[in-house]
Amino acid sequence: MVGVLLLVIGVPVGLLTTVWQDDLGKDDPRFSAHYALGTVGNPTVIPQAMSAPDIPADVVKSGCVGSRTWAHEHGGTDFGTSAIDLQLVGAKDRTVAIRNIRAERIGAPRPPETGTVLGCVSQGIGEVGKIGLDLDSPSPAALVGYAQGEMSYTPYFRDKYHYLENQKPEVFSVTALASEHSYDYVIKIDGSVDGEDRTWTLTAEGGKPFRISGVRTEHSNMLTFGLQTPRTDYRSGGFFGPSRCTTVCTGDDDRQVQQPPGITYPPRPAPSPPRRPAAKTPTLTVAPHDPESVAIAWAVTSYSFDHSDTEADVTTRSARYLTEWLREKRQSYASTTLTEGSPQLQELRAHRGWSEVRAADVMLEKTDDDTPPPLTRQEVRLRVRIQYDFMDEQGWSAAAGKPSKLLFDEYLVTMARQADGTYLVDAYLDAARPTGG
Numbered sequence: 001m002v003g004v005l006l007l008v009i010g011v012p013v014g015l016l017t018t019v020w021q022d023d024l025g026k027d028d029p030r031f032s033a034h035y036a037l038g039t040v041g042n043p044t045v046i047p048q049a050m051s052a053p054d055i056p057a058d059v060v061k062s063g064c065v066g067s068r069t070w071a072h073e074h075g076g077t078d079f080g081t082s083a084i085d086l087q088l089v090g091a092k093d094r095t096v097a098i099r100n101i102r103a104e105r106i107g108a109p110r111p112p113e114t115g116t117v118l119g120c121v122s123q124g125i126g127e128v129g130k131i132g133l134d135l136d137s138p139s140p141a142a143l144v145g146y147a148q149g150e151m152s153y154t155p156y157f158r159d160k161y162h163y164l165e166n167q168k169p170e171v172f173s174v175t176a177l178a179s180e181h182s183y184d185y186v187i188k189i190d191g192s193v194d195g196e197d198r199t200w201t202l203t204a205e206g207g208k209p210f211r212i213s214g215v216r217t218e219h220s221n222m223l224t225f226g227l228q229t230p231r232t233d234y235r236s237g238g239f240f241g242p243s244r245c246t247t248v249c250t251g252d253d254d255r256q257v258q259q260p261p262g263i264t265y266p267p268r269p270a271p272s273p274p275r276r277p278a279a280k281t282p283t284l285t286v287a288p289h290d291p292e293s294v295a296i297a298w299a300v301t302s303y304s305f306d307h308s309d310t311e312a313d314v315t316t317r318s319a320r321y322l323t324e325w326l327r328e329k330r331q332s333y334a335s336t337t338l339t340e341g342s343p344q345l346q347e348l349r350a351h352r353g354w355s356e357v358r359a360a361d362v363m364l365e366k367t368d369d370d371t372p373p374p375l376t377r378q379e380v381r382l383r384v385r386i387q388y389d390f391m392d393e394q395g396w397s398a399a400a401g402k403p404s405k406l407l408f409d410e411y412l413v414t415m416a417r418q419a420d421g422t423y424l425v426d427a428y429l430d431a432a433r434p435t436g437g
Contacts, residue, residue, distance in 0.1 A: 043120060047075055052232060088169070091167070097162070102139070109214075141157075150250055158260075185209055219358070245259075284300060289423070296362060307353060353391055359387040362413075380417075382415060413425055
């Protein structure tokens with residue numbers, strides 16, 4: 001009886017040994033992930049206050065790509081969106097199927113990061129992430145991405161698998177999104193090898209989790225890249241935040257794409273009523289050696305007031321950003337809407353409302369050879385644009401119903417370099433109405 005058992009067992013044991021040797025000789029699929037290089041338009045946030053002169057010249061020259069790499073090297077975090085490349089390589093003589101790509105959050109969500117946002121603008125359209133991972137969602141699984149960074153709510157692997165070819169590398173462009181919070185996360189790939197279910201975990205370089213910052217809702221100074229020199233802007237972080245489309249997305253060549261039926265879209269939250277600012281002048285990060293930063297501070301201060309303010313109040317707040325001779329002229333605020341008897345001021349008082357700057361940006365006036373002058377020269381000419389609104393706590397808005405949606409003013413501003421290297425506004429001219437200092 002024992003001999004029979006040995007004989008019966010001996011045959012399959014030999015066969016199985018051959019199978020095991022074949023399995024050991026087969027390759028496994030190889031997966032890796034890293035922050036994408038060559039990405040146009042990926043904003044970052046650096047944990048300290050910065051101005052345009054703080055950015056090295058070689059970083060400025062390299063544009064969007066260089067600004068992101070430099071920010072990461074200085075403790076920066078991707079802001080609102082994060083472009084990641086996944087490289088997936090199939091295995092020889094094995095059937096490798098991918099059925100899902102998802103994010104797994106590590107640790108507790110954190111508030112959006114503070115510091116200076118480095119944004120990026122480009123003349124062309126940046127690389128498009130064909131897969132989106134929405135970290136704010138309960139289950140951040142792969143979503144269909146469209147042109148210009150729009151992410152839909154349609155599952156990417158809906159009713160389909162993706163099969164990897166024999167030892168052929170494939171790159172999946174993924175864009176992670178975050179608005180509400182900051183997250184640490186890893187990327188999980190669910191699939192199978194020869195019919196056996198597998199899950200692979202991908203991390204950033206050095207085995208660290210990927211990181212992304214949520215979007216701050218308050219207005220603050222930001223640096224915009226992609227131009228011949230970084231530009232200082234003042235606006236909400238939502239300007240660089242993620243773009244999510246619902247029932248209609250924009251495809252290639254500006255083509256509208258209807259999302260398929262059966263997709264549940266997150267309900268749009270009701271707009272919250274405006275809140276009266278705690279201070280007459282919003283919190284500003286002012287770099288005295290950066291003429292753009294000072295010009296922005298002057299403009300924002302001049303357009304931040306409520307119904308109880310007078311011209312003298314606004315003059316006192318904005319005068320700190322002007323040269324002594326311009327202060328003596330007592331024309332130190334930019335806004336023409338605060339003039340006594342102005343219909344806009346009367347409307348503001350009737351609603352007990354306030355003026356709020358939504359965005360401001362500066363542009364260097366170009367020289368004769370069509371190049372912007374350096375920001376370190378003795379006199380710098382800037383074009384300052386301000387977008388603002390009058391509103392109150394009941395939801396009234398002076399800009400409501402207007403095609404532009406916001407009130408708008410533009411100034412030509414001359415910045416003078418002081419003995420200590422700081423800058424002050426030395427003259428300004430209303431670009432629409434040729435009056436002013």
